[in-house]
Amino acid sequence: MLSRNLTNFRRTLLVGIVVITTAANTSPMWWGLALGQVTFALLILTIGSYLFEVAFYSIRSRNE
Amino acid sequence: MSKRFAIGLTALFIGLTVIYFRQAIFAPIDTWMIRYQGSDIYIYCIGAYERLGMLKDGFLPLGDYWIPRGGGYPATLQELLLTPAHLLLLGTYAITNSFTLAFKILYPLFYLTTLFTAYWYGTTILKGKTSSSNARYGAVILAVTYAFCMFGVNTLEQLVFISAPPLILLTLIFLEKTIKESRPLYIVLTSVFLLSVYLTQLYPAYFLTVFIGLRLLLTWKREALQSALKGGLIFLLIAAPVFIPQILNMPSQEVKDVLATQTAALALLPGLLFYKGDPMAFLSEASVAYLGIATLALALIPTILHRKLKWRRTYIFYLLVALASIIFALGQYSPINFALLVQKYLPLSFFLRAPGRAMVIGYLALSVCAALGFTILIDYIKPKYRTLTTLAIVLIIFTDLTIGYEPPSMSPPLPQNEAYEFLREQPGDFRTVEMPSIYPQMAMSNIHTNHDILSTYSWAFGYFDPLQAFANQYNNYLDLTATEQETAFYGIKYILVNTDPNYYSRLASAITYYNSPKLEQVVPVADYLDTSKDYRLVYDKGGYAVYENLLYQGTVFPSISYNWTDSNTLEIEAYDEEPQTIFISQSYTEGWIAKVNGVQTPIHEVNFIQSIEVPAGDNHIVIHYERYESSLLNFLAFHLTALLIILLLLYPKWKRYTLPILLTYGVGLIIFSLTVYPYSTPLYHSALTYLGIALTIGALIYILLRRRLKWT
Numbered sequence: 084m085l086s087r088n089l090t091n092f093r094r095t096l097l098v099g100i101v102v103i104t105t106a107a108n109t110s111p112m113w114w115g116l117a118l119g120q121v122t123f124a125l126l127i128l129t130i131g132s133y134l135f136e137v138a139f140y141s142i143r144s145r146n147e
Numbered sequence: 148m149s150k151r152f153a154i155g156l157t158a159l160f161i162g163l164t165v166i167y168f169r170q171a172i173f174a175p176i177d178t179w180m181i182r183y184q185g186s187d188i189y190i191y192c193i194g195a196y197e198r199l200g201m202l203k204d205g206f207l208p209l210g211d212y213w214i215p216r217g218g219g220y221p222a223t224l225q226e227l228l229l230t231p232a233h234l235l236l237l238g239t240y241a242i243t244n245s246f247t248l249a250f251k252i253l254y255p256l257f258y259l260t261t262l263f264t265a266y267w268y269g270t271t272i273l274k275g276k277t278s279s280s281n282a283r284y285g286a287v288i289l290a291v292t293y294a295f296c297m298f299g300v301n302t303l304e305q306l307v308f309i310s311a312p313p314l315i316l317l318t319l320i321f322l323e324k325t326i327k328e329s330r331p332l333y334i335v336l337t338s339v340f341l342l343s344v345y346l347t348q349l350y351p352a353y354f355l356t357v358f359i360g361l362r363l364l365l366t367w368k369r370e371a372l373q374s375a376l377k378g379g380l381i382f383l384l385i386a387a388p389v390f391i392p393q394i395l396n397m398p399s400q401e402v403k404d405v406l407a408t409q410t411a412a413l414a415l416l417p418g419l420l421f422y423k424g425d426p427m428a429f430l431s432e433a434s435v436a437y438l439g440i441a442t443l444a445l446a447l448i449p450t451i452l453h454r455k456l457k458w459r460r461t462y463i464f465y466l467l468v469a470l471a472s473i474i475f476a477l478g479q480y481s482p483i484n485f486a487l488l489v490q491k492y493l494p495l496s497f498f499l500r501a502p503g504r505a506m507v508i509g510y511l512a513l514s515v516c517a518a519l520g521f522t523i524l525i526d527y528i529k530p531k532y533r534t535l536t537t538l539a540i541v542l543i544i545f546t547d548l549t550i551g552y553e554p555p556s557m558s559p560p561l562p563q564n565e566a567y568e569f570l571r572e573q574p575g576d577f578r579t580v581e582m583p584s585i586y587p588q589m590a591m592s593n594i595h596t597n598h599d600i601l602s603t604y605s606w607a608f609g610y611f612d613p614l615q616a617f618a619n620q621y622n623n624y625l626d627l628t629a630t631e632q633e634t635a636f637y638g639i640k641y642i643l644v645n646t647d648p649n650y651y652s653r654l655a656s657a658i659t660y661y662n663s664p665k666l667e668q669v670v671p672v673a674d675y676l677d678t679s680k681d682y683r684l685v686y687d688k689g690g691y692a693v694y695e696n697l698l699y700q701g702t703v704f705p706s707i708s709y710n711w712t713d714s715n716t717l718e719i720e721a722y723d724e725e726p727q728t729i730f731i732s733q734s735y736t737e738g739w740i741a742k743v744n745g746v747q748t749p750i751h752e753v754n755f756i757q758s759i760e761v762p763a764g765d766n767h768i769v770i771h772y773e774r775y776e777s778s779l780l781n782f783l784a785f786h787l788t789a790l791l792i793i794l795l796l797l798y799p800k801w802k803r804y805t806l807p808i809l810l811t812y813g814v815g816l817i818i819f820s821l822t823v824y825p826y827s828t829p830l831y832h833s834a835l836t837y838l839g840i841a842l843t844i845g846a847l848i849y850i851l852l853r854r855r856l857k858w859t
Contacts, residue, residue, distance in 0.1 A: 090450075090451055090453075093447075093450050093451055094451050097444065097447050097448075097450075097451065100443060100444070100447070101440055101443075101444055103421075104421045104422075104440045104443065105440060107418075107421055107422045108421075108422060108423055108440075112424055112425070115418070115422040115424050116416065116418040116419070116422055116424060117418065118418070118421070118422065119416075119417065119418025119419060119420065119421035119422035120416075120417055120418040122418075122420075122421040123417035123418065123420060123421065126420075126443070129447055129450060130447075130450070130466060130470055132450075133450040133453070133466075134463070134466075134467075137459070137463060
């Protein structure tokens with residue numbers, strides 16, 4: 084259940100990254116940079132949630 | 148690989164390279180492939196030019212570019228012919244006789260090599276993780292993503308950086324092969340390619356070493372670790388003569404501080420990873436690190452479709468490497484200043500003043516993630532459409548990464564100008580002050596006039612204290628009042644003043660960026676020189692004026708006859724009834740040795756230049772840059788040792804003779820460097836001595852350890 088939720092969460096984030104990066108590159112200078120900063124946060128969230136999930140399940144399977 | 152696939156792949160790679168370099172290739176030959184007027188590219192040119200000149204004189208060009216004209220620059224072995232990229236530039240320039248053409252040949256060549264080696268690396272990693280045809284498609288994605296990443300365009304002015312990616316990839320390919328099967332050939336090739344990266348540039352070498360360490364930790368296979376240890380030992384043994392003098396000649400604390408403060412300017416803003424704006428608008432150094440929408444999407448796909456993946460461990464490893472590189476590259480703009488931590492606590496890392504360059508590994512790791520992601524996606528496509536899909540994705544990635552950022556072409560900072568022709572024709576040795584002079588211009592004027600040009604841009608002196616102090620002393624040469632004597636003291640015969648308004652308007656942005664004097668600052672200098680009694684106007688045309696310093700007597704003074712025997716040797720004939728002091732207007736630096744009538748005499752420093760005390764009567768003085776010979780011997784010893792070790796490793800029959808051979812060779816080197824050595828070099832400058840010591844101690848430790856193991 085947790086895994087499915089996290090995967091859905093990351094799917095949304097990935098769509099967000101693609102959309103915002105596209106928007107950033109079609110925006111004026113400072114807007115582009117600001118949107119880029121937002122994408123950075125999304126990227127960290129995506130990778131972070133993936134690593135969390137992998138760590139969580141590997142610990143659980145080891146305990147079992 | 149089928150013949151059809153090979154032809155298609157080659158056509159694709161060549162096609163993409165030509166499209167990428169189109170602006171540069173189809174521009175006039177004498178245009179430069181740079182984004183901004185101030186570029187390090189010219190510094191490589193002057194290095195190659197000097198070396199080639201020395202080769203023509205019958206000398207092996209082992210000196211750095213300030214040495215021949217008596218500048219005295221602390222050469223490191225890395226700056227010498229050992230650097231693969233320098234050697235290539237020298238060779239291409241020797242054939243084409245044009246630097247712009249040489250770069251237009253070399254750069255596309257480096258890109259093509261990167262594409263093919265990245266493809267090879269891709270197939271090496273993806274082997275066994277997916278079907279062989281899918282692995283090939285993944286490798287194509289990796290190649291295109293890595294070759295056309297922003298790293299190249301950010302370091303367009305850095306010849307050595309552009310040449311690093313193929314060498315990095317070759318090191319990693321043979322590392323992977325060693326991990327799978329530890330054959331001596333693979334071990335040797337890994338260490339040789341690692342060495343070539345190390346000789347190319349310290350940044351990629353540093354990041355690559357860390358990457359290799361992590362890769363081995365991930366594997367944790369006994370044989371792999373053992374062979375890596377062997378490879379590492381071979382690397383250290385061969386690299387010792389380069390490495391040890393370099394550590395011992397580390398820059399002073401002051402220079403380290405300069406390097407540390409510059410870090411602030413050369414990190415990346417996180418936003419620039421996702422936004423392809425004009426970097427000059429945000430930061431001082433060109434640094435867009437755009438990762439690419441298509442690349443990012445592909446690289447993150449395994450985080451969504453990750454269940455039942457066989458290669459999840461590999462993916463997580465590359466994802467973590469990419470993340471760590473990005474965090475490092477962001478420096479002070481990152482939530483954790485990882486770069487500062489590394490710089491502070493890891494040995495020999497203080498030189499990493501541009502954390503953004505960690506992206507050389509960051510992009511590679513991300514490209515591997517994208518390739519892995521693509522191999523998942525391609526499974527959803529019907530086999531007969533897979534080639535077409537890959538091609539479409541390649542084109543999307545290529546357009547996404549490169550559009551608007553192709554290597555441009557730009558005309559040189561200085562057009563063919565008669566004032567420089569005038570200076571070129573003047574006899575004798577002298578220096579010229581060029582005013583104004585944006586950073587790269589000095590290098591090109593040097594080549595053009597064939598004489599030392601001193602620039603207002605002191606950074607160009609490469610942190611070499613005397614010349615930098617010299618520039619500061621003159622307040623960037625703008626404050627020339629009451630300094631005619633000093634100007635002559637520093638060997639300056641001519642001052643070139645440029646008041647051509649076209650120059651200032653054409654180079655306005657570069658003048659601002661490099662804080663070069665503006666027209667209104669230069670005009671008063673010309674007015675002053677016009678009225679000064681000690682200066683004579685010798686050339687005046689089209690806004691360019693050349694003034695001669697009437698107090699200039701020559702490189703050696705007071706008025707004495709002298710002669711440059713070769714670029715590294717100065718002979719002086721001096722006669723006086725009383726003992727006297729001779730001044731030589733070249734920077735005081737270690738490595739110069741003076742002999743008065745065959746007796747070695749100390750050289751003193753007077754206001755950063757050299758002076759010698761000579762006795763009364765007739766004197767024959769020889770001043771020689773003795774590091775010339777030491778670098779020549781080091782160069783030969785370095786290659787001989789590498790060859791010896793490689794041969795011993797590759798021929799198992801010789802194995803039992805290995806230790807006696809290395810021991811004899813090591814002892815021989817020590818005896819040679821201590822007795823036959825032509826000049827009394829300080830020990831730490833002689834890499835030869837170190838090589839001998841390293842080999843001898845290494846062999847002895849090995850013998851002792853083996854005996855001890857036998858007893859127990």
